[in-house]
Amino acid sequence: MITIEDIDQALANSGYIHLAAPALQQIVGWTGEQWQTFAASWERLGEDRYMADGGRYRRRRHAAFEVRGGDLVRKPDQPHFQSRDYNPLNGDVQRWFDAVETDIAESAIVASIFRSLTPLFATLDRRAPTAPWHSEMHQFRIETSPEELGRPTPEGLHRDGVDWVLVILVARQNVEEGVTEIGGADGRRLGRFTLLDPGDAVLLDDRRIRHGVTPIRVTANAAAAYRDALVVTWKASGAP
Structure with a gap:
């Protein structure tokens, strides 16, 4: 049984932790019915029209929040922006994506993610428990076919330009590979693993x-093939 203290120690020592679905569910908490409704929303993502590599393999939705402690307030819809320092492929562009549906942004799963993890990050960063964070939520579907590879991170090994990142696998259908690679800021390779089951996750210190x-x-040419993931980020805002 993993505890929040175990996660705290792993993040402090290594900068990341790979969590199997039962461990994340134990910490965050959700029911099977809640998860089914949440995961079904990945069937309704819009096309990512900003892929500088010309690919048409990524679908997504986006939302931004102000988070204090376990409380969150959704911000007005806004573009997602990364500088080319962090995203050499698609950076320096104000990218507007379809908004996360209201019932998903207000779901018990999203609320429990922020309620469970924000205090942990505040402790690790020695911030006040109610200090504000700018958080963003990204729903991704990466599609693949016999004619086109699906590239979850076409920019390669990278940082997002935030403080903390959570990645949760939502679904894998008819695909192989999709290995998560972890490296240090100095370029050292630190780990490789595959998120295989819905709810498998990685938490990391983006700095x-x-x-x-x-x-x-794709593994079977006649069937739809995709990898669905949720990415949530936290970046300190305001006074610590």
């Missing part, structure tokens, strides 16, 4: 850790 996912390939 210390670079991360990426290898391309996915």
Whole structure:
């Protein structure tokens, strides 16, 4: 049984932790019915029209929040922005994506993610429990076919330009590969693992850790093939 103290220690020592679905569910908490409703929303993502590599393999939705302790307030819809320092492929562009649906943004799963993890990050960063964070939520579907690889991170091993990152696998259908790679800020390779089951996750300190996912390939040509993931980020805002 993993505890929040175990996660705290792993993040402090290594900068990341790979969590199997039962461990994350134990910490965050959700029911099977809640998860089914949440995961079904990945069937309704819009096309990512900003892929500088010309690919048409990524679908997504986006939302931004102000978070204090376990409380969150959704911000007005806004573009997602990363500088080219963090995203050499798609950086320096104000990217507007379809908004996360209201019932998903207000779901018990999203609320429990922020309620469970924000205090942990505040403790690790020695911030006040109610200090404000700017958080963003990204729903991704990476599709693949016999004609086109699906690239979860076409920018390669990277940082997101935030403080903390949570990645949760939502679904894998008819694909192989998609290996999560972890590296240090100095370029050292620190780990490789595959998120296989819905709810498998990785938590990481974006200031210390670079991360990426290898391309996915279709395994059966006649069936739809994709990898669904949720990415949530936290960046300190305001006074500590």
